[in-house]
Amino acid sequence: MTTFHAAVVRPDRSVVYCGEVSQAHVDEALAMAAVETAPRSAVRHPRRPGSVFVLREDGDLDWYEPVDAEPFVVRAPDPRSRPAGGHFATDDPPLAGEPVHGLAGTRWIPGAIRLGDGVIGGAMDTPGHPPRVVHHTTESPAGGRYLESVGSYLMLVACEPQLIYCPVTDRVGQFGSLHLSARALRNDGARRTNREGRVCIQIEVLGRARKPWTTGWDPAKKPGWRKILAAVRSWDVPDLFPAGRPAAYPGPGKSRSRSVWRSAGGHFGHVDVPGNDHGDPGAIDTAKVLYQAGPTPPRPNKPKVSVAHLVAAAKKDVPARDGHTTYPAEVRVLENALVAEGLLQRRYADGSFGSKTVAAYAAWQRSKAGGSYTGDAADGIPGIASLRRLAARHGFTATA
Structure with a gap:
């Protein structure tokens, strides 16, 4: 029977080691997390069999790692992503040798919770291509301090987006600068989907694809989300979904068009990105996602x-x-x-x-x-x- 190292990861990224526990202990923790009304949720490591996490509403993350597992090394980010001094200001200057495409956009959202050290990716591969946004769901509960516990999980498994958002509390977290790449997508063969376009801003929203997070959610009352939209629009991302509304989950999904992904700017679901097999974010209300303040203007005659x-x-x-x-x-x-x-x-x-x-x-x-x-x-x-x-x-x- 497998024995596990047990640890608690705090929102400040400190780790408290709790010793070794049995398979029975882990099974009990996972069973409790599976209860619909429980204030926690379980998720497995995407690349390390046996390594599991329990997301907690209080912001802590319980981590169970088999004692015989190989040491886990997170791949190093592009060193050009880290500015001198190791910290990030609200508006960082261009880095040496960095492409000059699109440096006018917002890099760090004012008031966003900083998660990690601000280093997740590097320069874009195709900065002359259209800017885009990719919408994900975390497949976890929302509310409380799940933003911190899910954020800790994403950093530990090296799958960070640039942004994470809680539709219940309207809190925004940010892992890295919007003008650099994230790590939440799989490559499409040799094509690095995380580095496609002028920017590829990825947003993980706390929620589940089978229950669209926009249901009952009013963007007019969510200034945090409107800050995200303002930052996205500062990079000239078009207010449209070129691949259409993300498909309902579960369901047959739809084809992941390489030509649309590579040639069109705008908003995409994770379900639309070639080389990936996830079905999130589900059938979200795209009109709410692309909220425009003020009354709807009268529809003019089509030219x-x-x-x-x-x-x-x-x-x-x-x-x-x-x-x-x-x-x-x-x-x-x-x-x-x-x-x-x-x-x-x-x-x-x-x-x-x-x-x-x-x-x-x-x-x-x-x-x-x-x-x-x-x-x-x-x-x-x-x-x-x-x-x-x-x-x-x-x-x-x-x-x-």
Whole structure:
């Protein structure tokens, strides 16, 4: 029968060793944690068989590790992530050799509880790609001081996001700077999903995927969540879910599109990320997640964009001098949609159907959402079918 080391991890990361306990003791602790009304919850180590944790409402974490287990070494983070002096200010200066993409966004959320030493990841692999957010659930209870106990668990298993949020108490915790990578996703083959995009801000929400945490939750009364949204928006993350609303859990889920994940900016569920097999965060209410303060403005008439006008603009604007425009109002609607898809830099959304717009539209045609066109069919010149697909996603009407 296995013997375990028993320890208590405090919210300040200090560890109190409690000696060795039997398998029967651990089984009893897990059975008590499994009771629906118990103020604690059990979770196993994702990579170390036999190592288990009991999350406690008071913020402590009970840790049971088999005595014959190999010593556990947490992989070292990118040393460039740690500033001189080993501490993090509210607005850290750029690190030496760091890419300059997106340094204007919020790095540390004011008032957030700092968890750990602020070092979890490193620079992004594809900082020229669109910014995004990934939503997770911790599969634990919420309320109390579960934020601290779950935070301790995530640090011990080296699976930290940048942010953790409790929808009951509205408390926000932060493990690392928003402009650097987290460690809560699996790689997609050789592609490091944690480092995809200008930023990849990951949020663990206390709750369970089978019971969407947005049920009965009012973002208008949650200033902590609104701080998270303000920080996310400071990095120009679009207010949309490019892969659609996260699927209900349990259930069949949906396909994890690599083309959407890599090409589109916005919000994703863990269930949407290629290379991963988790079903969280469940069928959360995306309108609540993307809360906008104030009354809902009246819905304007959808702008109309003519394929014939766009084709004419492409034929005239590309060979003309820089900045030449033909149907600038309609072209600008198209370009704004391509910006939202992460295919065109905002500075090129100027109403001129130039070579940058042609290249961006060709990328849209090649994408799965745009129709998966290949060869000459993906020439960057709009057709009615691909334009209607774009219009359906971005609130305009495509006409012949």
